[in-house]
Amino acid sequence: AQSVSQHNHHVILSEAASLELGCNYSYGGTVNLFWYVQYPGQHLQLLLKYFSGDPLVKGIKGFEAEFIKSKFSFNLRKPSVQWSDTAEYFCAVNFYNQGGKLIFGQGTELSVKP
Amino acid sequence: KAGVTQTPRYLIKTRGQQVTLSCSPISGHRSVSWYQQTPGQGLQFLFEYFSETQRNKGNFPGRFSGRQFSNSRSEMNVSTLELGDSALYLCASSSSARGGTEAFFGQGTRLTVV
Numbered sequence: 122a123q124s125v126s127q128h129n130h131h132v133i134l135s136e137a138a139s140l141e142l143g144c145n146y147s148y149g150g151t152v153n154l155f156w157y158v159q160y161p162g163q164h165l166q167l168l169l170k171y172f173s174g175d176p177l178v179k180g181i182k183g184f185e186a187e188f189i190k191s192k193f194s195f196n197l198r199k200p201s202v203q204w205s206d207t208a209e210y211f212c213a214v215n216f217y218n219q220g221g222k223l224i225f226g227q228g229t230e231l232s233v234k235p
Numbered sequence: 236k237a238g239v240t241q242t243p244r245y246l247i248k249t250r251g252q253q254v255t256l257s258c259s260p261i262s263g264h265r266s267v268s269w270y271q272q273t274p275g276q277g278l279q280f281l282f283e284y285f286s287e288t289q290r291n292k293g294n295f296p297g298r299f300s301g302r303q304f305s306n307s308r309s310e311m312n313v314s315t316l317e318l319g320d321s322a323l324y325l326c327a328s329s330s331s332a333r334g335g336t337e338a339f340f341g342q343g344t345r346l347t348v349v
Contacts, residue, residue, distance in 0.1 A: 155337070155338075157340075163342075164238075164239075164325075164340045164341060164342045164343065165325065165327075165340040166340075167337050167338075167339075170337060211277075211278065213278075219291060220266070220283050220285065220290045220291045220331075221266045221268055221283050221285070221290075221291070221327075221329050221331055221336070221338060222268065222280050222283055222291045222293075223268070223270075223278075223280065223327075223338060224280065225270075225277055225278035225279075226277070227277045228277055228278070
């Protein structure tokens with residue numbers, strides 16, 4: 122079955138620390154990859170996406186992600202987090218020939234201490 | 236450009252009742268997907284509609300149904316409500332005909348079944 126897994130359920134960091142959130146998906150051929158963020162009380166917003174081309178993609182607010190096809194991974198990174206990055210982060214995969222269907226990971230709650 | 240609008244924002248229903256949720260996609264978007272978000276199961280895909288046709292369906296019982304109108308607005312219906320149906324229901328719209336584009340999410344409808 123197609124699935125997406127996120128390695129960490131809850132991450133606590135101090136401001137200025139570096140962030141890396143892991144995301145792996147089951148094999149399914151061609152994929153489109155996304156990271157979404159959900160700030161407290163707000164709707165899901167797109168951080169970044171990968172469809173093809175350069176496997177290192179940059180998104181909003183200084184976030185970036187690297188697609189490693191051989192490892193079926195799409196890890197999210199940020200060199201220096203801020204208190205305002207406190208939110209829940211979701212990795213999502215759109216598998217080939219599945220229309221617009223997104224399969225989400227369980228989410229990672231990030232708490233940044235000032 | 237107006238975002239995805241979901242109504243109502245909050246609902247309280249009794250077991251056994253039925254409920255209808257509404258979603259207005261971004262103007263020009265013809266794909267509408269529905270997701271259920273719970274603390275235990277995370278974000279799970281319910282179904283996707285494109286040009287009034289259901290294109291994809293998740294693993295939910297037949298009590299969950301949906302439809303899409305010619306103006307792309309979509310409704311989701313849950314019949315014979317159970318306590319476990321309490322969740323945040325999210326609607327997402329995209330412009331894609333074949334998937335693989337960004338999905339924009341609404342604020343969600345918080346359904347509580349008592």
